[in-house]
Amino acid sequence: MAKTLDRRKQILKAAVDVFAERGFHRTRVSDIAKKADVAYGLIYHYFESKDDVLDSVFRDNWSIFLKVLKDLRDDLSKSVVERLGIVIDSLLEALYVAPAVVQVIIQEVSRSDRFVEKEKYEAFQEAFDAVQSMIEQGQDSGEIRKDVNAEIAPFILFGALETVCTGTTLKLISCDDDEQRRQLKETVRSMLLSGLIHEKGKDNDTI
Amino acid sequence: MAKTLDRRKQILKAAVDVFAERGFHRTRVSDIAKKADVAYGLIYHYFESKDDVLDSVFRDNWSIFLKVLKDLRDDLSKSVVERLGIVIDSLLEALYVAPAVVQVIIQEVSRSDRFVEKEKYEAFQEAFDAVQSMIEQGQDSGEIRKDVNAEIAPFILFGALETVCTGTTLKLISCDDDEQRRQLKETVRSMLLSGLIHEKGKDNDTI
Amino acid sequence: MAKTLDRRKQILKAAVDVFAERGFHRTRVSDIAKKADVAYGLIYHYFESKDDVLDSVFRDNWSIFLKVLKDLRDDLSKSVVERLGIVIDSLLEALYVAPAVVQVIIQEVSRSDRFVEKEKYEAFQEAFDAVQSMIEQGQDSGEIRKDVNAEIAPFILFGALETVCTGTTLKLISCDDDEQRRQLKETVRSMLLSGLIHEKGKDNDTI
Amino acid sequence: MAKTLDRRKQILKAAVDVFAERGFHRTRVSDIAKKADVAYGLIYHYFESKDDVLDSVFRDNWSIFLKVLKDLRDDLSKSVVERLGIVIDSLLEALYVAPAVVQVIIQEVSRSDRFVEKEKYEAFQEAFDAVQSMIEQGQDSGEIRKDVNAEIAPFILFGALETVCTGTTLKLISCDDDEQRRQLKETVRSMLLSGLIHEKGKDNDTI
DNA sequence: AATGAATGAGAGTTCATTCAT
DNA sequence: GATGAATGAACTCTCATTCAT
Numbered sequence: 125m126a127k128t129l130d131r132r133k134q135i136l137k138a139a140v141d142v143f144a145e146r147g148f149h150r151t152r153v154s155d156i157a158k159k160a161d162v163a164y165g166l167i168y169h170y171f172e173s174k175d176d177v178l179d180s181v182f183r184d185n186w187s188i189f190l191k192v193l194k195d196l197r198d199d200l201s202k203s204v205v206e207r208l209g210i211v212i213d214s215l216l217e218a219l220y221v222a223p224a225v226v227q228v229i230i231q232e233v234s235r236s237d238r239f240v241e242k243e244k245y246e247a248f249q250e251a252f253d254a255v256q257s258m259i260e261q262g263q264d265s266g267e268i269r270k271d272v273n274a275e276i277a278p279f280i281l282f283g284a285l286e287t288v289c290t291g292t293t294l295k296l297i298s299c300d301d302d303e304q305r306r307q308l309k310e311t312v313r314s315m316l317l318s319g320l321i322h323e324k325g326k327d328n329d330t331i
Numbered sequence: 332m333a334k335t336l337d338r339r340k341q342i343l344k345a346a347v348d349v350f351a352e353r354g355f356h357r358t359r360v361s362d363i364a365k366k367a368d369v370a371y372g373l374i375y376h377y378f379e380s381k382d383d384v385l386d387s388v389f390r391d392n393w394s395i396f397l398k399v400l401k402d403l404r405d406d407l408s409k410s411v412v413e414r415l416g417i418v419i420d421s422l423l424e425a426l427y428v429a430p431a432v433v434q435v436i437i438q439e440v441s442r443s444d445r446f447v448e449k450e451k452y453e454a455f456q457e458a459f460d461a462v463q464s465m466i467e468q469g470q471d472s473g474e475i476r477k478d479v480n481a482e483i484a485p486f487i488l489f490g491a492l493e494t495v496c497t498g499t500t501l502k503l504i505s506c507d508d509d510e511q512r513r514q515l516k517e518t519v520r521s522m523l524l525s526g527l528i529h530e531k532g533k534d535n536d537t538i
Numbered sequence: 539m540a541k542t543l544d545r546r547k548q549i550l551k552a553a554v555d556v557f558a559e560r561g562f563h564r565t566r567v568s569d570i571a572k573k574a575d576v577a578y579g580l581i582y583h584y585f586e587s588k589d590d591v592l593d594s595v596f597r598d599n600w601s602i603f604l605k606v607l608k609d610l611r612d613d614l615s616k617s618v619v620e621r622l623g624i625v626i627d628s629l630l631e632a633l634y635v636a637p638a639v640v641q642v643i644i645q646e647v648s649r650s651d652r653f654v655e656k657e658k659y660e661a662f663q664e665a666f667d668a669v670q671s672m673i674e675q676g677q678d679s680g681e682i683r684k685d686v687n688a689e690i691a692p693f694i695l696f697g698a699l700e701t702v703c704t705g706t707t708l709k710l711i712s713c714d715d716d717e718q719r720r721q722l723k724e725t726v727r728s729m730l731l732s733g734l735i736h737e738k739g740k741d742n743d744t745i
Numbered sequence: 746m747a748k749t750l751d752r753r754k755q756i757l758k759a760a761v762d763v764f765a766e767r768g769f770h771r772t773r774v775s776d777i778a779k780k781a782d783v784a785y786g787l788i789y790h791y792f793e794s795k796d797d798v799l800d801s802v803f804r805d806n807w808s809i810f811l812k813v814l815k816d817l818r819d820d821l822s823k824s825v826v827e828r829l830g831i832v833i834d835s836l837l838e839a840l841y842v843a844p845a846v847v848q849v850i851i852q853e854v855s856r857s858d859r860f861v862e863k864e865k866y867e868a869f870q871e872a873f874d875a876v877q878s879m880i881e882q883g884q885d886s887g888e889i890r891k892d893v894n895a896e897i898a899p900f901i902l903f904g905a906l907e908t909v910c911t912g913t914t915l916k917l918i919s920c921d922d923d924e925q926r927r928q929l930k931e932t933v934r935s936m937l938l939s940g941l942i943h944e945k946g947k948d949n950d951t952i
Numbered sequence: 953a954a955t956g957a958a959t960g961a962g963a964g965t966t967c968a969t970t971c972a973t
Numbered sequence: 974g975a976t977g978a979a980t981g982a983a984c985t986c987t988c989a990t991t992c993a994t
Contacts, residue, residue, distance in 0.1 A: 273518040310480075375991080698902075704904075
């Protein structure tokens with residue numbers, strides 16, 4: 125049984141690698157098999173179809189990310205900006221640890237027509253909702269500007285992160301040493317979070 | 332000759348519609364033909380291949396967008412924040428006027444093989460460069476924070492816009508009346524631009 | 539258009555031949571293509587699927603046979619036994635003229651799980667009904683014994699004919715010259731029809 | 746060893762059920778295994794192949810039927826018509842007692858590749874020969890008409906029975922109570938046997 | 953220019969059979 | 974004996990592209 129799980133993981137790992145390398149559409153099932161060093165048919169022992177392999181990659185990893193998001197949403201001990209910072213850091217950290225996984229989820233799932241499927245849609249929705257919820261918390265407490273639409277903000281946050289991830293994967297953004305990674309995080313935080321808080325001396329709603 | 336151009340446009344228009352509707356990969360050449368109400372062999376008179384149809388959609392529209400960007404980059408009469416605001420507004424406006432075109436362009440942006448072709452790569456690069464250049468202008472003049480990496484910022488800007496467009500296309504973001512559109516623009520500006528400028532009273536690097 | 543029909547017929551004819559030769563299941567689509575001397579894909583231009591090819595063979599030919607049956611059912615100028623004799627003769631004649639078609643219909647459609655499909659079932663039902671109707675006419679007029687169940691009789695008639703056809707196709711029944719064909723018809727008529735009429739001097743229900 | 750036989754029978758019984766239900770071609774080895782509630786590798790301990798399972802079903806049951814036929818052929822104490830009546834009754838009785846077995850045997854009879862294998866061919870031939878032999882006995886003794894071809898008659902007899910069985914299995918022929926079964930037998934006897942004997946007063950070959 | 957029949961390589965999926973445990 | 978993971982050949986169907994008319 126443990127072995128069964130191993131095989132499954134072995135195939136999933138190979139699939140992530142080849143999906144990241146060539147894209148889902150260009151990847152043949154035989155490519156996955158070759159990379160995983162298993163027989164063609166075995167993939168159909170563990171998965172329903174090629175689509176199911178991609179879905180599994182998504183499900184397995186997205187649930188982890190979702191848990192992080194939901195925990196942050198419910199962690200009232202931290203400020204909202206602090207928590208959103210952690211969201212950003214987590215994703216960029218994941219990008220460093222498992223770039224192929226992040227790339228596949230972004231390239232082949234979040235983009236692409238797959239997004240349309242109900243199940244996928246709902247998975248994303250949950251993530252968007254969690255961020256929306258945090259922003260609303262911030263607006264209620266006065267921490268975050270009210271002229272930001274809390275429904276739209278998650279699109280901006282995730283969209284920005286998505287493209288940064290892609291840029292990094294494609295080596296358009298350098299991210300090789302700690303200093304570069306620090307700068308990346310700093311830039312994302314500056315652009316996405318500083319715009320959320322009240323500009324000092326401007327729209328302070330003091331009398 | 333004029334008729335030739337008409338036919339070409341007729342096909343391109345149909346292509347944009349079906350690509351937007353079903354995605355590039357799911358669209359068959361015969362779908363384009365059916366939508367354009369022409370025999371599908373005809374498509375090969377006007378285009379080299381299915382890919383070439385998509386490329387043409389991209390080229391035709393991207394060049395327009397690129398011109399707007401480059402003009403703004405060179406328009407020193409406006410502040411950088413003002414100009415970036417125009418970038419945002421233009422794109423969201425286009426989204427309202429020709430949603431299918433914008434969606435297809437974004438789809439194209441999102442295709443994982445996009446950077447394989449030199450030509451494509453350069454087209455994107457130019458857009459990114461223009462934004463980078465504006466940000467650098469702002470940093471030189473002191474208008475924009477220096478702790479924002481000017482190479483990374485364009486990814487954030489375009490990524491955010493991309494996802495907002497997708498969300499709008501998929502009706503996840505409502506954009507039906509003027510008020511909703513105003514709010515959308517306001518939110519995007521707040522999040523992406525306010526983070527760029529100096530927070531008053533904090534890190535003003537005064538002389 | 540005429541050419542289109544020709545192509546379709548060309549493929550159908552080839553399909554009948556290879557189906558008869560190797561059976562539907564053992565026949566690959568490429569076998570049909572090779573036999574018809576057309577490209578593989580062309581078959582899918584004219585037919586939905588391999589199943590559809592078989593269905594078409596059935597539909598095209600069965601409708602002809604069905605018309606014969608229905609016309610006979612409605613031809614009150616002939617005695618029932620005479621008409622049933624014509625049914626038998628027609629089928630055995632068809633077997634002589636187009637053995638492959640008869641064999642395919644019997645082997646691959648009337649037998650086999652295909653029989654279960656509603657559409658097919660109904661096609662057969664009509665034939666069974668026509669025969670049943672003729673037998674009932676004969677029972678009403680006193681020509682045919684009443685202790686024969688008119689619903690069951692068609693099964694016996696068609697079953698016998700079916701197997702005789704198969705036997706002939708497989709060369710287990712010789713049918714090479716006119717004398718052999720005469721004997722075949724005579725035997726089938728004797729066994730299937732003589733049993734239907736009243737045995738003289740036995741159960742004549744005279745007043 | 747007894748256990749071995751049990752396992753074998755357990756698998757055969759399951760095989761008969763699923764073959765009857767879905768047909769041989771549509772049945773996967775794993776379906777048999779599932780129905781038999783054994784691991785599907787086990788089937789290959791008891792049988793050479795999927796074909797071998799069907800062959801075994803056939804062999805086991807056909808030999809029984811064949812014995813009945815041969816015993817009847819050699820039982821000169823009964824009239825030929827009486828003995829053929831027993832053939833019919835036996836088969837219809839079997840259909841009532843073990844419908845799945847009868848159906849699978851018939852399916853097997855109907856497989857187009859059945860006559861390819863010598864062994865199979867001979868099995869059928871023996872049954873046909875036995876009936877042919879009985880008819881010839883009847884013709885020699887004057888019990889049966891000479892204008893019936895004794896080689897062809899078995900095809901008619903078995904064909905009719907085959908289709909009646911199929912019709913019953915598919916519930917196209919009702920066979921639920923004793924009266925319906927009586928009528929079924931009566932109809933088959935009337936049609937198949939009454940045609941064999943001399944029509945009274947017609948072609949009596951009187952001295 | 954316009955048509956759509958014709959082509960055929962390519963890819964996903966199935967499933968009988970084998971084999972290590 | 975028993976299990977079910979592993980194998981891979983076989984086969985159907987798709988669809989971009991070509992080409993004769």
